[in-house]
Amino acid sequence: MSTPTTSFGREAAAAIARSKNEPAWLVAWREEAGDLTRTLELPKPEKTPLQRWNLDVQGTHRPGREVAAAADLPAPIASLLGTAADGAVIVQHNSSVIYTKLPEEWKAKGVVLSSLEDAARTHEELVRAHLMTAYERGEHKLSAMHGALWNGGAFLYVPRGVEIEVPVQALLYADDAEATFAPHILVIADANSRVTVVETASSSLGETDATLLHNGAVEVFAKAGAQVRYAAVHHMDSKAIDISYRRAVLENDARIEWIVGDLHEGNTVTDTLSVLKGNGSTSDAKIISVGTGSQRMSLTTRAVHFGRSSESDMITRAVMKDAATAIINGITKIEKGATKADGQQTEKVLMLSPKARGDANPILLIDEDDVKAGHAASVGQxxxxxxxxxxxxxxxxxxxxxxxxxxxxxxxxxxxxxxxxxxxxxxxxxxxxx
Known part of the structure; x- marks a missing residue:
């Protein structure tokens, strides 16, 4: 199916924003994104014909029922949380956040955890300064659609020098295939702070002919000396399409660690990028995926070095069964001036069936002489x-x-x-x- 999205635009984006009583600046911001949806094209991941996917399914706003305690969460969500419900938790059910818990001692230190929709009102300055500046509305049609439609989401702010030892969990859950499911997670780790975030995206759609589109995004901003560990596990029904763009921007001596399990049952496009802006910044990305049935998957991991003495390492491992296909791209870009940078990457694919296919594409783009860079790739049984x-x-x-x-x-x-x-x-x- 083609994906014109011509039925969506400025007016529709504004109407949805106003229906949720969003602040005037965000209504205008969404209007701009709505305009872009009419003019931009779909992204063009290698050997992945997105125009054939059913992406013209923005859905309708279907908020979940808010609860005051973890014990009141719907049973499927409670089972996914397990004992993690005792710590810091935020839960999105279909189109809205229904539960948030932040320990009082963290609040006393200035930590903020809320839905992104609430943060647009309560922390406008921080949100406006960061929202979709790493993953921009103008990148392509899907990013514009995300900007116009994102809902619920999570906003996490960790103040300067605060170290959080217990992981913050974000659970994104859908059980309505006709809901708009477009969470945006925004993490701001101030200077010399430390935090771990664990994101789980899951669905239970039952018998349905509808297609759920998860058009999600993550933006992490690690200020000077901050350390962020971001783990994500995605596993949704085969009736769902998983579109996930992840971005991290690192200042001097900051660090991001990505740990990603792309284990979705349906078609998938993910793009995980670390921008090593600061000197001495580091990125460590570990990605696994398992493809089954007739899945089509495009998994891209990228690191762009601007800072001197910056380091990146990327490891992707995929297992392909049945007639599943995966295109795995690793891209290391070292910009002019990023002296002493070191970028390494490894992609490995195991194929368990004669009909399965896995393409591993390591790419090095080097514009500076005084650097280290290397790659390795293998595809086999x-x-x-x-x-x-x-x-x-x-x-x-x-x-x-x-x-x-x-x-x-x-x-x-x-x-x-x-x-x-x-x-x-x-x-x-x-x-x-x-």
Whole structure:
């Protein structure tokens, strides 16, 4: 299906914003995004014909029912949270945030956690200075649609020098395929602060002919010396399309660590970018994905170096089954003036079926001489020698292959910083690889 989105524009964006009583500046901001949806084209990820996907499904505003306590959350959401509900939590159900919890001792330190919609009113200056400046409304049609329609979302601000030891969990859940599901997560970590965020995107759509479009975005701004760890696990129904753009902007000596499990059941486009703006900034990205059925996936990880002595490392590992297809791009760009920068990347794909396909494309773009850069890529089947070795130790062939696959994915799985999410990840992997 083509994706004209001609039925959407300035007036529709403004009408939705006004219906939610959003502040005047945000109504005007959404109007501008609505204008862009009419003129911009779809993004063009390599070998991924998005014009054939059913992307003209912006949905309608379907807010969930707000609750005051975790015990009152719908059962499917409560089961996903598990014991994590005891810490800092924000939950989006379809088109709105229904629950937020922030420990009092964190509030006393100046930490802010709220829906992005609320933050647009209560923290206008911070939101206006950062919102969609790393992931811009004018990038392409999907970013413009996101700017016009984002809903619920999460706003997390960590003040200067504050270190949060317990992960902040953001749960994004949809059970209505006709809802607008476009969360935007905005994280601002002030100078020398430290925080871990764990995002889970899940759905339970039941029997439906409708297509849910998750048009989501994450922006992380790590100020000088700040350290942010951002983990995400995406697993939605095959009736859902997962569009996820993640961006981090790093100032001097700041650090971002991405830990991503792209385990969605349907078609997927993800783009994870670290902009190493400051001197001494570092980015570490670990991405895993498992494709099954006839999934089509485009997974891009990027690092752009501007700062001197900046470092980036990217590891992507994918397992393809059945007739699934994955295009995996790793792009390291070192700009002129980023002396002593070091950019490394590795992409590896395991194919478990003759019909499965995985393309690994490492790309280095270097505009400075005094740097280090390297890449490695491999596409193949489970190593027969490893299987033989395990079988010689009395392990059945099927179990040996399973152990090798889990070992292949472990560099990411073991790094998920929340036990309940690690357990969820293991359950998803069992189901997808079983």
């Amino acid at each position: 489970v190593n027969a020698e490893q299987v033989h070795y395990l079988m010689s130790r009395g392990i059945a062939k099927e179990e040996a292959e399973r152990l090798i696959i889990y070992g292949f994915l472990d560099p990411v799985v073991s790094q998920i910083p929340l036990e309940s999410v690690r357990e969820l990840l293991h359950r998803i992997l069992e189901r997808k690889l079983g």
